[in-house]
Amino acid sequence: MNNLVDIQLQIEKLQKQASEIKDREFDKTVLDIRAKMQAYGITLKDLQAPVGRKGRGKAKASAQPKTSGVKKKKVGAMVAAKFSGPNGETWSGRGLTPRWLSTLLAQGRAKEEFAIKS
16 A cells, blocks of 8 residues: 555545444434533524623623722724825724735835825
């Protein structure tokens, strides 16, 4: 079994065996899943919910300690644009460089060309 043809024949044989095993175990697996869904009260809606959402809609207690009197920084606050592209695109200068600017920089243009002057 040193040549390519032998290996390909073995792969074909193993894929056929895998398909037969899958066909044989499919119904049993579906019954097992249905039994567990019934035992835990899982619905199709639960399966379609975002991953990591435990308690089926119940609020989860925060793992972070409570701080009293400390103001937190706003997350996701809007920031004024610092760069403007030729087609009206804008970028605040934070985060990853947008594709439109990356493309222009790759063409040899300078980032400062697109700075918004106030």
